[in-house]
Amino acid sequence: MAAAVEQEPQPLSLELLPTDPLLLILSFLDYRDLLRAEKTRRKQSWKAIFISIYSDLGRYIQYYATLKKAWDDIERYLGQRCPRMIGSLKDSVQEDDLDAVEAQIGCKLPDDYRCSFRIHNGQKLVVPGLMGSMALSNHYRSEDLLDIDTAAGGFQQRLGLKQCLPLTFCIHTGLSQYMALESVEGRNKYEIFYQCPDQMARNPSAIDMFITGTSYLEWFTSYVNNVVTGGYPIIRDQIFRYVHDKECVATTGDITVSVSTSFLPELSSVHPPHYFFTYRIRIEMSKDALPEKACQLDSRYWRITNAKGDVEEVQGPGVVGEFPIISPGRVYEYTSCTTFSTTSGYMEGYYTFHCLYYKDKFFNVIIPRFHMVCPTFKVSTARMETNHNEYAMDEDEDSTDTDEYEDRHRVLDIPAPSGRCPEGAGISKTLCLSSYSSDTVESSSSSIAYSL
DSSP: OOOOOOOOOOOOOGGGSOHHHHHHHHTTSOHHHHHHOOOEETTEEHHHHHHHHHHHHGGGTTTHHHHHHHHHHHHHHHHHHOHHHHTTBOOOOOHHHHHHHHHHHTSOOOHHHHHHHTTOOOBOSOSSOTTOEEEETTEEEEOEEOOHHHHHHTOBOSTTSTTEEEOEEOTTTOOOEEEESSSOTTOOTTOEEEEEEOTTOSOTTOEEEEEEESSHHHHHHHHHHHHHTTSSOBOSSOBBOOEEEEEEEEEETTEEEEEEEEEOGGGOBTTTTBEEEEEEEEEEEOTTSOGGGOEEEEEEEEEEEETTOOEEEEEEESBTTBOOEEOTTEEEEEEEEEEESSSEEEEEEEEEEEESSSTTOEEEEEEEEEEEEOOOEEOOGGGGGSOOTTOOOOOSOOOOSSOOOHHHHHHTTOOOOSSOOTTOOSSSOOOOOOBOOTTOSSOOSSOOEEEO
16 A cells, blocks of 8 residues: 655745734845735735835834734733733824824834834723732732823923833822933933932932833833743732742742742832832642641741841741641742842741641741842932931841831831731831732732642
8 A cells, every 4th residue: 555645735925924924024125125026915916015014114123023022922921811901901003193292292202112002002091000010918009001192191391300201100109110211310311210219318309210121122022021931920810020030949848938029119219228129938838748747837037138248137926927837739828028228138047837747846947048139220310419418328227027117118208007017026127018829919917828
């Protein structure tokens, strides 16, 4: 019996390609070669197709393929996990709309920004915001990507934020990320940042900046990459901007502890130096562990080191006022936070557990070392015009694992919440938060355990 003859696969034809990859291919070809093309697609010659596309989007040839892929990736990823968020995205704008905004604000918009809005015009002012959320026991942030008209309405001409365009906005805190449209007041053109008012200056235009991007293209695509690769967790239809270092995992016996961290610019200050970080800890026991391995957390020990090498040790009962029970296949997660007077620091330590079946048996579980580093920041040029002799700056006072943080809130003009946090041991000034799981939006006062 004759062997079946394998049919050669049909070669991929340009006629089968959609517009986006076709546009990328065409961008590498000589214009005269395209004019000579005689093949047709959708009853149009390649010349007609090229002229049509290029006349509309040709100025964005350097950015379009990258940004279109980023938008497609995040729509595909969130469509399965956060469909409500995808529903808040707005349709694209036209060139005339962007030109009108430039005339309104008196500044040119960068082409990568314009190109992105030719794909999607930001989103509606809703919760959750596309650009990430953060939920603590007494603080909530969710940033929307502003549409072009809303962004233009928030364009700044005042000293300290001169010629800055807001890219995001949080309806709960008023927080925005801005893009500098000109190189003024110490900023680089098209730099993206969080504003951080200088709390020690008399001049209201003294605004420091936490830098989040060097261009719109880099800022948006790096964020999308973190989302679609799972770098930022999805919790109840929201993107939480926790960063997890894959090396930041430690296993002791059947129990694994992993840590993710995040920097909160809205609760931080360069002057005075207070850098606010939150960390999310996951404690889980292997589902293959024996039932008699069930145990309960009794206490925690922290060794906290700032960038100057100063070390403080803290020990206290439970975590966030809880004494969680861990059994095979169960997970416990909680969130807490700390401040440093230096731009970075790290924490490490261990939990002490006792066995439920052998109550006199105690053992320690390692908490891996995790680093916290604030983003690059710039000091306001207006600060040099301010006399600081009347202000005291204590750069040696660091926060640890406790809840006496009222002094810090007075410095930042943030009202201290009522009540006291249960985790604190009363040693310094760190806000400690209650536990929550990966399927809740905000912190709650009760611990969360769930099955793998």
